[in-house]
Amino acid sequence: MMFSRRIPLHRLLSRCAVMDSKVLREAAEIAQLYRDQCRFPALCRADVGPVITSRYGGQYCNVYTEWTQRDLERNENVKFCRQYIVFHDDKSVVYSGPSGNCTEIKGELLSVDSPSGDMKAVLRESTIKGEDKQFLEIWHKNRKLKCLNLTTLSKHGKVYEDDQFGCMVWSHSETHLLYVAEKKRPKTESYFQGPETGLLADEEETIKTDKKEETVLGQQFEYYEDWGEALVNKSSPVLCVLDIEGSNITVLEGIPANISPGQAFWAPNDTGLVFVGWWHEPFRLGLKYCANRRSSLFYVDLASGKCEQLSSNSSAVCSPRLSPDLCRIVYMECGVFGPHQQCNRLCMYDWYTKQTSVVVDVVQRAREDGFTGIYSSMLSPRCWSADSQRVLMSCAQRCRKDLLVVDTSTGEVTSLTSQSEEGSWNLLNIHRDLMVVSCSSPNCPPDLRVGFLPEKGSESKMSWVTLEETQPQADISWQTLNFSPPPEEDNSQYPGLDFNAILLKPKEMTAGSKLPLIVMPHGGPHSVLVSEWFLSTAVLCKMGFSVLLVNYRGSLGFGQDNILSLPGNIGTQDVKDVQLAVDSVLKQGDFDKQKIAVVGGSHGGFLACHLIGQYPEFYKACVARNPVTNLASMIGSTDIPDWCMVEAGYEYNTDIHLEPAILEQMLNKSPIKHVSKVKTPVLLMLGEDDKRVPSKQGIEYYRALKALQVPVRLLWYPGNNHSLSKVDAESDGFMNTALWIIQHLSL
Numbered sequence: 001m002m003f004s005r006r007i008p009l010h011r012l013l014s015r016c017a018v019m020d021s022k023v024l025r026e027a028a029e030i031a032q033l034y035r036d037q038c039r040f041p042a043l044c045r046a047d048v049g050p051v052i053t054s055r056y057g058g059q060y061c062n063v064y065t066e067w068t069q070r071d072l073e074r075n076e077n078v079k080f081c082r083q084y085i086v087f088h089d090d091k092s093v094v095y096s097g098p099s100g101n102c103t104e105i106k107g108e109l110l111s112v113d114s115p116s117g118d119m120k121a122v123l124r125e126s127t128i129k130g131e132d133k134q135f136l137e138i139w140h141k142n143r144k145l146k147c148l149n150l151t152t153l154s155k156h157g158k159v160y161e162d163d164q165f166g167c168m169v170w171s172h173s174e175t176h177l178l179y180v181a182e183k184k185r186p187k188t189e190s191y192f193q194g195p196e197t198g199l200l201a202d203e204e205e206t207i208k209t210d211k212k213e214e215t216v217l218g219q220q221f222e223y224y225e226d227w228g229e230a231l232v233n234k235s236s237p238v239l240c241v242l243d244i245e246g247s248n249i250t251v252l253e254g255i256p257a258n259i260s261p262g263q264a265f266w267a268p269n270d271t272g273l274v275f276v277g278w279w280h281e282p283f284r285l286g287l288k289y290c291a292n293r294r295s296s297l298f299y300v301d302l303a304s305g306k307c308e309q310l311s312s313n314s315s316a317v318c319s320p321r322l323s324p325d326l327c328r329i330v331y332m333e334c335g336v337f338g339p340h341q342q343c344n345r346l347c348m349y350d351w352y353t354k355q356t357s358v359v360v361d362v363v364q365r366a367r368e369d370g371f372t373g374i375y376s377s378m379l380s381p382r383c384w385s386a387d388s389q390r391v392l393m394s395c396a397q398r399c400r401k402d403l404l405v406v407d408t409s410t411g412e413v414t415s416l417t418s419q420s421e422e423g424s425w426n427l428l429n430i431h432r433d434l435m436v437v438s439c440s441s442p443n444c445p446p447d448l449r450v451g452f453l454p455e456k457g458s459e460s461k462m463s464w465v466t467l468e469e470t471q472p473q474a475d476i477s478w479q480t481l482n483f484s485p486p487p488e489e490d491n492s493q494y495p496g497l498d499f500n501a502i503l504l505k506p507k508e509m510t511a512g513s514k515l516p517l518i519v520m521p522h523g524g525p526h527s528v529l530v531s532e533w534f535l536s537t538a539v540l541c542k543m544g545f546s547v548l549l550v551n552y553r554g555s556l557g558f559g560q561d562n563i564l565s566l567p568g569n570i571g572t573q574d575v576k577d578v579q580l581a582v583d584s585v586l587k588q589g590d591f592d593k594q595k596i597a598v599v600g601g602s603h604g605g606f607l608a609c610h611l612i613g614q615y616p617e618f619y620k621a622c623v624a625r626n627p628v629t630n631l632a633s634m635i636g637s638t639d640i641p642d643w644c645m646v647e648a649g650y651e652y653n654t655d656i657h658l659e660p661a662i663l664e665q666m667l668n669k670s671p672i673k674h675v676s677k678v679k680t681p682v683l684l685m686l687g688e689d690d691k692r693v694p695s696k697q698g699i700e701y702y703r704a705l706k707a708l709q710v711p712v713r714l715l716w717y718p719g720n721n722h723s724l725s726k727v728d729a730e731s732d733g734f735m736n737t738a739l740w741i742i743q744h745l746s747l
């Protein structure tokens with residue numbers, strides 16, 4: 001007999017039904033769910049056009065939006081635009097609606113309307129006879145006024161289209177266009193395979209004279225440093241100005257040779273250019289996710305060619321934004337080296353008095369009103385109120401992204417959204433006090449809204465008009481949980497810090513059933529998971545999993561002390577915080593303690609590997625994407641060696657000499673140190689082109705697990721970098737994660 005006689009069969013079956021949670025297991029059904037959820041697009045840009053007054057005195061403007069969406073069939077992220085018309089009076093939206101349907105955008109790398117809205121500039125990439133070419137187009141009314149083949153003109157290398165350096169900006173006069181491109185490199189040939197080979201002496205002479213200036217010999221294999229992860233082949237940016245009338249491109253001179261310029265714009269009256277300059281001597285380090293690179297604000301005068309430094313010599317700056325009255329520039333500033341992302345200072349430079357002031361300083365601990373400091377990595381393209389008095393930004397405040405208004409004369413910070421029930425808010429743009437924002441939460445994909453910035457003092461009266469509704473996912477519930485470490489886990493240097501986590505659960509739970517739990521600590525480690533829409537967590541939750549997103553101490557959004565508490569303590573403080581969050585959640589009683597998995601990427605992968613090493617019986621499945629597994633071996637190969645030093649508890653200098661004791665400490669803080677205790681089956685996902693956490697980190701761990709005969713599988717994604725975000729890699733990664741967890745949690 002198969003079943004014990006003491007429990008009747010019908011009772012046993014019904015008990016199994018009660019104990020078993022319902023998790024979707026069929027690959028085809030999971031893929032269908034993923035496909036369905038992929039249909040929610042994300043907003044990536046919004047522009048507000050000039051205000052037009054109609055014949056009848058009504059005012060309206062056009063809101064242009066760009067969205068991205070995964071197209072699984074075409075295996076690409078598609079970008080499309082949609083426009084809306086917004087009728088308004090001085091302070092409220094009267095009527096709004098879409099004007100037309102969505103249009104897919106192909107080949108556009110950058111585009112920008114002129115300030116008056118009369119013209120548009122587009123940087124387009126097109127493949128002609130198998131070769132990639134870049135074109136700069138100027139559009140006016142219903143026609144393309146100009147099209148310059150930048151590749152053939154060969155004044156510079158490829159134009160930068162990234163967030164770090166890239167920009168395309170009209171002059172105030174609308175006669176010139178400014179952008180950033182790679183510096184032109186000399187044409188080079190081998191000493192042996194040039195056109196001279198096999199020619200008669202006099203023919204050779206002719207060719208040599210013709211080509212003397214253009215071609216250098218023996219430099220084909222020259223190494224050009226780049227700016228690391230996601231900025232490969234970006235080495236020496238130059239500022240370029242197109243004179244639209246004359247179709248003439250000038251590559252600006254006068255910028256110090258040890259500085260790489262980017263994020264540029266026109267100074268008041270078009271007298272020159274303001275830009276962020278990053279020091280690149282003695283060598284370049286990775287910039288992505290690293291706001292702590294020495295940089296300053298500069299001004300280059302177009303008439304004299306003189307370059308002036310406008311901000312501190314020993315800080316890191318980003319996102320300079322000129323006020324509408326063209327008098328002041330706000331920008332964010334933080335320390336050099338140290339944690340890769342920190343609490344920012346909001347600074348302001350007065351163009352006429354040349355005075356700099358700190359509008360909002362670094363916040364060490366949350367203030368009484370709850371403000372925890374500024375953590376935005378980038379300000380929106382426009383961020384000033386119409387009267388040039390207030391600055392707006394979206395910013396993590398603990399695990400929620402709020403819209404904050406900063407009064408530049410008093411430094412007072414007010415939240416426009418802290419009273420709302422919803423999740424997180426993103427400021428896309430603001431023009432003449434009309435804000436374009438997007439709101440989402442773990443159970444609600446992003447929507448699109450507009451609203452006028454209320455008068456100072458009336459911020460609580462903020463009202464929004466939705467331009468694009470979304471579809472809330474009623475089957476997902478979520479909550480925020482706060483944790484205070486017990487005394488023995490308090491940080492003696494930074495005592496009394498707390499942290500939090502976001503818990504997602506399927507709303508419909510069968511009575512008495514226990515949920516499987518997936519624990520997800522974020523990467524960085526100085527980053528934060530806010531209460532916004534994530535495709536993967538939503539799908540996992542819809543499948544029947546509960547998901548715990550942990551913002552351990554060291555995360556952004558909780559004050560600078562919280563960030564500073566982690567370097568030197570990685571592998572212990574962060575690991576214990578995650579485990580504390582998991583243990584606390586398990587006390588709720590809704591979860592099956594035998595069905596817990598851990599998933600993480602990068603530093604989140606570091607934590608996943610640590611957790612399975614330090615709590616060997618606890619986690620039944622582990623998925624690690626590009627994990628840091630050994631800091632001592634990573635330091636020589638990553639684009640951010642400073643990260644390895646700082647997180648291991650040391651100061652970084654570019655001329656640092658590694659001592660055995662430093663390497664020992666790095667090893668001791670690494671997951672590889674605990675690998676011999678691992679029992680949990682591990683799925684590794686590695687990007688072949690990862691410059692941040694090179695794939696050898698994962699391979700080192702893979703070999704160790706293989707030798708220990710711990711079940712391990714490695715997925716290798718060619719053409720992918722640290723983010724593993726190409727559509728096929730991301731979707732394959734999701735499916736394999738889900739199936740690995742289902743298999744090893746015996747669901």
Ligand SMILES: CC(=O)N[C@@H](C)C(=O)N[C@@H](C)C(=O)O
Pocket residue numbers: 288289290340522523524525527601602603604628640643692693722
């Ligand atoms: C600064 C940085 O990139 N650190 C990595 C080790 C990391 O964890 N990256 C995070 C931001 C990621 O999620 O990729």
